[in-house]
Amino acid sequence: MRVTEFRERVFAERERLRQAFPDVAGHQRRVLADLLAYNAGTEFGRAHGFDRIRSLDDFTSAVPVLDYAALSPYIERMAAGEDNVLTADRPAVYFTSSGSTGGHKKIPVTPRFMATTFFPFFYAAWAPLAEHFPDVLARPDAVLNLKHDPVAAPPTTRSGQPHVGASQVDFGAAFGEPLSAEPGTWAPWATLPVPVAADDHLEKAYLRLRMAVQSDLRCVIGINPAMVAAVPYQLSLWWPRIVKEVRDGTLGGHPYAAPDPERAAELERLAERADRLRPAHVWPNLRVIFCWTTGLASLYLPRLREEFGIGVTVLPAPVAASEGPVGVALDRHGSAGSLVVTASAYEFVDADTDLGPDVTTLRPHELEVGRDYHVLFSHVGGLYRYAVGDVVRVEDHLDGVPRLEYAGRATRSDAAGERLREAQVIRALAAAVRSTGLELHNASCRVDTPLGETPRYAFAVAPRSPWSPAETSRFTDALDAALAAEAPRYREVRQAGRLGSPTLLRLDADAFLRDWQRTVGTGVRPTQVKDRLFRQDPALWRRLTTLEETDR
Template sequence: MASPRSLTERADAYRLKVVRERDLILGALDDARAAQETVLDELLTANKETVFGREHGFSRIRDADGYRRAVPIRGHEEFSPWLERVHANEKRVLTGEEPMAFFASSGTTGAEKTVPVTKGFLQRCFLPFYFAGFGPLAEEHSGLLTRDDAVLNLWQDPHSRSGRTIGGKPHLGPSQLNYGKLGEDLAVGLGNRAPWSDLPDRFRDASPWERSYLRVRIAAEHDVRGLIAVNPAIAAALPYQLGVWTPRIIQEIHDGTLGGRAHRPPDPGRARVLARLAERNETLRPADLWPELELLLAWNTYVARLYLPALLEDYGAGTELLPAPIGSSEGPLAIPVRGLPAGGPLVVTSCFYEFVPADDALTPDAPTLLVHELRTGEEYHVVLSHRGGLYRCAIRDIVRVTGVYGATPVVEYASRAGTVSTAGERVRESHVLDALLGACAESRLAICNVMYRALPDGPAGHEAAIAFRSPPDRDTTGRFTRALDAGLRRTAPGYDAARRSGALAAPVVRPVAPERFFTEWRRRVETGERPPRVKDRLFQAAPDVWDRVTAPSHAPGPERAHEQNRAYGEDGTLG
């Protein structure tokens, strides 16, 4: 695809592409069943002569029932025997086309994934979803398309260092894919032609934490109007990062340096303005750096629905939160559309979807429901297939059906798979999140972050480590805890039964300083994890994470967080 000659032409072409792909998907939603039949037929036809296709009789499959009989449900890790052959450069194992790369993701289980990326997968499955997912942005904030430096894209970093498979193919996150090198110029992504996108070569080996600083440092001298986070943990961490970086940013702008090296002419005037703002607010906020910010694009469900409303205060009163498209390294799920506050209709033209009720076990022969069989208000495990080499793959994410668009279910990301259960209660993440929302409303407390687990010692019970936006007193904490318990009894039948029988104690709430969660996020990014991969996780069983978040810590942080820590006490818990 030829690159448009000017920024205006490129903006117009991008807008037209986004609208076209969006309209094609929306046009299929009135007959989701037919769209799904087409997707299934295409993936079977494209890959029937592969090793996997022959082993599972793709050429004999005529419909969804035949497909379900021939292919068991598998987790990604169960595709290893075939993926090992693909990585050894054997041809036509999972896909008829040669993979050009592999998407990486730590996923729900923590095990590294390698998802084949073929040209057909990109053109037929991924790119239509990718473009259509920015439909509301392109139509409602079209001014962001007219300047390369109007958008700070903290999700994508196509110039960051990526890995290789043992077969030598790129192994990278979807946010690292360099579409320009693939000839897809319009897919390069908003903000990825900005001055901060491709950092000087001397920073090529910088850690993800330092790369984030360098990009924000450059953007601090530009009129940024939109910020793309996708992963809401990135949006939540930015005010904390600015607290850490404020003195450095101001000094470097004053001196005209980037990472301690000469970068552009010194700007003492801009530095003085920022210094005054930092003194007034105790730290720089996104709203201070970019007062005309109009858009934050991020997922707004799961844990983020607890903290995003209050977080927007740091981004400015004029900043609109737009929901990001929903997908994973395994494949697309849903696109946002105007009028829906969260989630979106399933992308029935990209993947073949099956669903298992959230309370049922994900076994190889688990009965599944198709798109047209879903019920509003219910939650489901997602099983997806596409022509990129995933067949009935259980991605271990749970979605909630919130309505219908045309004849297609509207879904939002509800939670990860898995339960907390010490007395047979089988509490899911969505049970806890719904109960937390109710407890926040009743106690008038706002949450910055939270993690939850079964009590490791003592009587059977659960505990939550919660960073409240303002430290509650003991009476308020007690009121919140009672509301949480009552909410869990309403949302989780097994929990209510265990509480009534006396088999389960009331939950324990441990208030901690917000800085503790941000310090943990920082630790992971400083040790090499890219920010798009460091996501919120409600159910957290790792003892070392609990120790770091709830035990005494002397890690440096922004002054505003230190002030709040004093309200909590020296050990980070409510004093």
């Protein structure tokens, strides 16, 4: 019954969103009017004359472009218990979000925001999975949801509200939405049956894999693709321990279930026949992965998918942040999602333009296919003209609405005036891969300035197979040419001699996986350990390029 109701809800929300597409401008006006009326009496609303605003033009004249730093004084007051600051209703929870400085933001999450902005897009996001892979929902143990991580005693703000990740919130209990429990959150491993430290995320991952090898998995949900990429590595790393515990009937050294020597023997035979144990060996009926498919993941996902099974489909997770949604895939498109026109009032700025309080913005109907844009959104949850720090690329238009894919963070690298963006570097890496026929597990880069020399970009790459010196040289040249084609400023400073030729450091195939594992081992939640392209911090660079094998 619950599965039936869940399917009906997700299909209904998708249909409501599709029905909104013919009147994008009208829905954008209604979203703006609602947030203005609802929050007019707040301190922010009074200060910016919400009661006098009648149009988006009025709104952009009254409210500057804002980021988290600009709003954080208001948010901290709310988190301390002050009411009616940014929103008329009190936040029920604060989402964590790792900012560019590494600090944890506090994103206020109000009941009105969840009802009008979050839940409609959230449910619609599951429609392709529910429609095309119905067997995935048939059993609680058919889904391994890697991001699900409930906490018994969540950290709180000064006023006592939980300050946790979105994947740690029970939306049913907090907001009266019992159907909002994601696929996989009813699995036996959703709430671990043995004691484990709250911040020991590697042990939690081990315990879930140990339990899942005795189930017939059909789906893996990761959202963050780095978490999905870690699964094959972790299976191989922990395999002897997993097999022993299956044979003994233990879980993390604790009594758990009846010993299963037959499954243990089967797993051992699989490992003996394979050069490296893969998820496809353990779960031969696995059918679908749900995660982000763009950014650096676009370089490794095609081959990673094969680790899980030749016929496995990768469905793209929504283009969204803890602060709010942007795009949601309503079909099986591999990377892009339709703008959620009913969720927020959206504005966009060309990605090569510097954001400022008075920057000129574009409306959804003004976006051009093949262009990159900063995203700003305003919604009833108290974020107004908010620059989330993400860049999106317009893939196409569907039913008159732009379909967007995540292109990268808005962070720029600018040693000599080249103003390189993440999306430009990722596309250049992809072009170099195509032109040389070589393949990567992952890549990262930093500006290197040898003493007395011109700065240059140093790239660290993890090839899928060994590259010869000649191949390495061709790839480096192709990457340099692709960067020049993608970024005119890069081409100019290279021609002017202000930036030297890039260099390439070949790492072993598992280098980025070990680095990810090491970071999670320090207590950082896996959802927050994402692929990182720019690594200017010398310590992070050294850790990646000199990391030794771990035995955990």
